[in-house]
Amino acid sequence: MKRVFLILIFFTLSLWAQSYDAYLNSFTYEERKDMKIRSVELSVMLERGTAQLIDIRFKEEYEAWHMPYAINIPINELPKRLAELDKSKLIVTACPHKDRAIMARTYLKLKGYNTRYLVDGLIGLAEFLRGDNAKEFIEEYKLINMKSN
Template identity: 45%
Template sequence: MNELARKIVPSEMNNMRIEIEDFVSLYNEGKCELVDVRVPFETAVWQVNFGLKIPANELPERLNELPKDKLIVVACPKTDRSNMARTYLASEGFEVKYLVGGLLGLMDALKGGKAKGIKL
């Protein structure tokens, strides 16, 4: 955790987050995995039909479900929980970033015909 704390400086911000356009490109290339960290009530009301659904509070018990050979992109409606989840997963040795704009930003970027741009 000490090593992780040393990386909490402005020059490391780009290593902590990923823009939506970059995420979509990497996802389509099979180089990253989306992890939706919302709780089950939220995912039942508003579904995202790709990526893994692992609530942030269940991450410690479900680390084995995460790929070690891909970038993990964590997301929630905005960025609060996803940034906390990113910090935890980084402390566990995962290559991980949070999605700038969150799931709300992603859905806005994929609305209309743009949703066809994501490979399911």
């Protein structure tokens, strides 16, 4: 039984490596552009209900501060929590800077999701959503979510 389990693990890792190899071999300037999104564009998509923001930081980081419209799925829980993602929307991964967001985005891309990472990170998003921008965004976001519920 242990031997069968080890063979399955090896087979799975080999498929993952093959799909990552294929992704890298087909990587283009267009893909490089399409993997990124900025706070301004994300805020519009969130207001329209066409994107889902996934904060992939650890639980403790999220509890310390977070965006109320983001879903916290820590990067180390992502594989077992895929059912929480809405495949009809653009999935945007984010962390304070972008290192973990890039990893999560690549993983989701290889799983068949339409996904980007927040290039200016959660810190950039927080900076963008200040003052009038925050007020306008929250009003629009609440209006869209009331209509969809």
